[in-house]
Amino acid sequence: MAQKILIVDDDADFIDINTRVLGASGYETESASTSEEALQKLRGQKFDLAIVDLMIEDLDSGFNIAYAIRDDEKLRDMPILMLTSAPRKTGVNINFPEGKDWMKVDDFAEKPLKPAELVNRVKQLLKSK
Amino acid sequence: MNQSGHILVIDDEEVIRSGCQQILEADGYHVDLADNGKSGLELIRKNDYDLVLTDIMMPEMDGMQVLDELQKMDSRTVSIVITGYASIESAIDAGRKGAFDYIAKPFDPDELSTRVERGLKQAEHLQQVERLRKERDENLLEISNERARTLTIINSMHEGVIATNRQKQVVLMNPAAIKMLRLKRQKIIGQTVQDILTMPDLTKTINEILETVKSSLKTLQKEFDTPDGRVLQASITPIQDENQACIGTVTVLFDITREKQVEQMKSDFVSHVSHELKAPLNAIQGYLDLILEGIAGNDPEKERDIVQKSRNRAKALSDLINDLLDLSRVEQRNISKEMEPVQLQEVLTQVIDFYRSKADEKSITLKTSLPEDTPPVRGNKQDLDRLFANLVSNAVKYTPENGNVDIRLDSDPEHVNVRIKDSGIGFTPETKNKIFDEFYRAENAVEQKISGTGLGLSIAKKIAEDHQGYIEVESQVNKGSTFYVIFPAYK
Numbered sequence: 001m002a003q004k005i006l007i008v009d010d011d012a013d014f015i016d017i018n019t020r021v022l023g024a025s026g027y028e029t030e031s032a033s034t035s036e037e038a039l040q041k042l043r044g045q046k047f048d049l050a051i052v053d054l055m056i057e058d059l060d061s062g063f064n065i066a067y068a069i070r071d072d073e074k075l076r077d078m079p080i081l082m083l084t085s086a087p088r089k090t091g092v093n094i095n096f097p098e099g100k101d102w103m104k105v106d107d108f109a110e111k112p113l114k115p116a117e118l119v120n121r122v123k124q125l126l127k128s129k
Numbered sequence: 130m131n132q133s134g135h136i137l138v139i140d141d142e143e144v145i146r147s148g149c150q151q152i153l154e155a156d157g158y159h160v161d162l163a164d165n166g167k168s169g170l171e172l173i174r175k176n177d178y179d180l181v182l183t184d185i186m187m188p189e190m191d192g193m194q195v196l197d198e199l200q201k202m203d204s205r206t207v208s209i210v211i212t213g214y215a216s217i218e219s220a221i222d223a224g225r226k227g228a229f230d231y232i233a234k235p236f237d238p239d240e241l242s243t244r245v246e247r248g249l250k251q252a253e254h255l256q257q258v259e260r261l262r263k264e265r266d267e268n269l270l271e272i273s274n275e276r277a278r279t280l281t282i283i284n285s286m287h288e289g290v291i292a293t294n295r296q297k298q299v300v301l302m303n304p305a306a307i308k309m310l311r312l313k314r315q316k317i318i319g320q321t322v323q324d325i326l327t328m329p330d331l332t333k334t335i336n337e338i339l340e341t342v343k344s345s346l347k348t349l350q351k352e353f354d355t356p357d358g359r360v361l362q363a364s365i366t367p368i369q370d371e372n373q374a375c376i377g378t379v380t381v382l383f384d385i386t387r388e389k390q391v392e393q394m395k396s397d398f399v400s401h402v403s404h405e406l407k408a409p410l411n412a413i414q415g416y417l418d419l420i421l422e423g424i425a426g427n428d429p430e431k432e433r434d435i436v437q438k439s440r441n442r443a444k445a446l447s448d449l450i451n452d453l454l455d456l457s458r459v460e461q462r463n464i465s466k467e468m469e470p471v472q473l474q475e476v477l478t479q480v481i482d483f484y485r486s487k488a489d490e491k492s493i494t495l496k497t498s499l500p501e502d503t504p505p506v507r508g509n510k511q512d513l514d515r516l517f518a519n520l521v522s523n524a525v526k527y528t529p530e531n532g533n534v535d536i537r538l539d540s541d542p543e544h545v546n547v548r549i550k551d552s553g554i555g556f557t558p559e560t561k562n563k564i565f566d567e568f569y570r571a572e573n574a575v576e577q578k579i580s581g582t583g584l585g586l587s588i589a590k591k592i593a594e595d596h597q598g599y600i601e602v603e604s605q606v607n608k609g610s611t612f613y614v615i616f617p618a619y620k
Contacts, residue, residue: 011408012578013438017415024424055404085407112411115422 002028003126004046008038008065009053009083014111018051021115022122035061039068042075049125052105054084066105079125085111134158134249135176139169139195140184140211145234149182152238153245166190170198173206179252180245181208182232185219196226205259207252209244211236289361289382292368295375297321297336309361309382328353331363331380338367338378352385359386401568405449405582409442416442445580452584455515456567459591470505470619471513473545474538480517481536484525491530498537506545506616508596516592519585520549520612526579527553527610545618550611554579555604564602565590573606589614 005027007015015031022029030047032038035056042050050069054062062082069075082105106125113121136158138149146162153160161176163169167190169183181199185192192210199208210223213234220231229251230244283290289306293299302317310326317325326332331353338349348366355361362385368377416439418424425431477499488495506513524534532552539546556564556571563569568583586600593600597617604610 010575011412013412013442014415016438017412017419020419020424024426085404085411111407112414112418115418115424 002026003048004028004030005122006038006041006047006050007031008035008050008056008062009033010056011053014053018118021118024115025119025122027122035065038065042069042078043072047078049079049081049122051081051083051122053111054082079106081105081107081109081121081125083109083111083113134179134245134252135161136180136182136245137161137163137169137172137176137178138182139163139166139187139192140182141165141187142184145184145211149241152241156242156245158245166192166195169195173199173202178206180248181206182211182245183208184211184213185223186213193222193226196223196228200227205252205255207248207255209248289380289384291322291380291382292377293322293335293339293380294377295339297323297339299325300377306382309355309359309384311355311357327356328361330354331361334363335365335378335380338365339375341367341375359384360389361385398567402453405568406446409446409449412442413439413446441580445582448580449582449584452582452588455588456584456591459512459515459588459595466509466512468507468509471508471510472503472505473513473517473547473616474499474501474503476510476513477517477521477536477538477547480514480521483518484521487522488525488534491525491528491532493525493528493531494533496533496535498539500538500540503538503540503545504618504620506596506598507619508616512592512595516589516614517547519589520614523585524549524551524553524610524612526581527551527555527574529553532609540618543618545616547614548611549614550609552609555606555608555610557606561602561604565600 005022007018007022007029009015009018009031010033012033015033019029019031030041030045032041033056038050038052041047050065052062052065054060056062056065062084066080066082069078069080107121109117109121134157136153138146138153138160139162140146140149141164143164146164150160150162161172161178163172165187166183169181170190172178173181173195181195183192183195192212196208196210199206207229208227210219210228210231211234212219212223212231223231229248232241232244283301283303286303286305289309290301290303291299291306292301298319298321299317300319302312307317310328312325315325322332322335334349334351348364350362350364353361353363362383364381364383366379366381367375368379370376416435419435420432425435477497481495481497485495521534521536524536528534528551533550534552535548535550537548537550539548554573554577556573560571564571565586567587569587570581570583574581590600593614593616598615601613601615602610603613
């Protein structure tokens with residue numbers, strides 16, 4: 001059975017592109033364009049990996065999704081690939097929820113990712129699981 | 130012998146007068162003569178004598194009266210009385226009235242010369258004392274003026290100034306510093322820094338400088354957060370004595386809260402813009418990769434779809450850049466823009482004509498009411514074009530097929546009002562608060578994939594406010610929105 005990936009991004013074109021890229025490599029994908037939709041889908045069906053954009057509704061919504069995943073016993077072990085197009089040097093302040101320190105996502109990459117690069121990272125994450 | 134000295138001899142006896150004159154002129158003095166007290170005083174008032182020799186017993190006005198008058202004149206003229214009745218009493222009496230010495234008649238030339246010489250020395254001495262007193266008074270005045278001037282300058286400075294001594298006590302704090310540090314009306318001078326300042330970091334830094342060994346003394350510049358969330362920049366300079374030991378500090382405070390806020394706003398704006406610019410570029414690159422890597426599977430239909438989507442993003446990127454340029458143009462408020470009376474019916478007619486074809490494509494009914502007799506508003510035509518282009522294009526863009534857009538202009542003696550009403554998708558009351566924010570886009574607009582930069586309304590709002598006008602909006606989801614723009618009428 002094909003491995004299933006959830007793509008979380010508020011940019012419809014990004015979802016379109018990566019659905020095609022991952023589909024061509026044999027993965028099954030679903031998508032969500034808000035944090036709420038993402039968590040709803042993650043809790044409703046089983047995914048092997050989540051690709052989460054850092055900036056969805058806010059500058060750091062992606063982290064909130066990641067926290068919710070790590071807080072959920074059933075989802076905790078799912079690998080997360082976090083993507084961002086936030087330029088590194090513009091001083092974006094990321095506010096971590098109170099009482100929680102930096103938490104590791106499994107991989108972090110800056111957009112845009114070449115198709116081969118994305119597929120490669122996805123493969124690595126699914127293998128190490 | 131030629132000595133300086135201007136002497137007046139007052140005596141009613143001719144012999145004495147001429148005798149004195151001979152002796153004193155021989156000594157080199159300049160001598161004037163008077164034969165009674167009255168004419169003597171007249172000369173004293175006219176000339177500046179170093180010494181006056183006066184007889185006591187004289188008709189018209191006696192010598193005692195001359196002494197009295199001399200006293201009153203606050204003169205530094207030294208007086209010597211000549212008396213025919215050498216008695217202790219008259220000498221004491223004359224002494225009380227300020228006479229420096231007395232000579233008893235008859236006297237010999239040497240005695241006169243000696244006494245006059247002594248008297249002139251006294252006169253010189255008195256003059257010197259007076260000169261020194263004057264100099265001292267002037268210096269004291271100068272010093273106190275200087276102090277007052279320096280204090281006035283320090284007190285009227287916009288920057289806060291705090292001076293401390295080696296014992297960490299405040300010796301000076303100007304009103305600006307008291308205000309910046311939000312100090313209450315309390316005793317400040319003489320208190321320690323620690324007791325007064327509510328900013329432990331600043332206290333610590335000042336104390337550290339006071340304790341620093343002399344070789345490493347230098348001005349320290351640092352930013353400090355105040356308890357109420359402002360930012361102060363402090364420049365702390367050690368004051369050194371002649372042995373380079375630190376004997377105190379001067380701290381100059383600048384309130385840089387506003388600068389910090391502007392810096393933060395600028396940085397937020399830049400990161401937001403960079404993100405907004407990168408998103409369409411990322412999408413375009415992603416689509417191009419799909420074609421280049423053959424992921425589209427060489428299907429012309431799929432490829433065409435991908436190219437079309439890339440094209441849309443490129444167009445959105447170009448729109449965004451145009452809006453950013455507009456935003457920066459509108460924000461250049463300080464650069465004087467040409468402001469002139471503008472007829473809004475003309476502006477609106479042009480804008481509506483431009484968007485009419487788009488409305489027709491969607492079969493939207495465009496109704497207008499633009500009375501010719503509307504008074505003008507004072508404004509910049511290019512900006513007003515942009516404002517109404519943004520509002521009219523929004524109305525057409527967010528109104529579904531077969532809807533209505535109604536544009537009305539009306540006026541009262543004080544205002545010119547524009548109402549742009551559509552039967553579009555509208556927005557929620559929560560959205561209403563954010564709709565004019567830069568880059569904000571209503572959720573339902575994004576869901577329905579209606580493209581936009583999120584800058585149009587913030588540009589419109591800025592332009593309206595630049596024209597002393599304002600924008601208001603009413604909206605209901607799926608019923609439509611109405612924008613009102615109100616300007617003062619130009620008279």
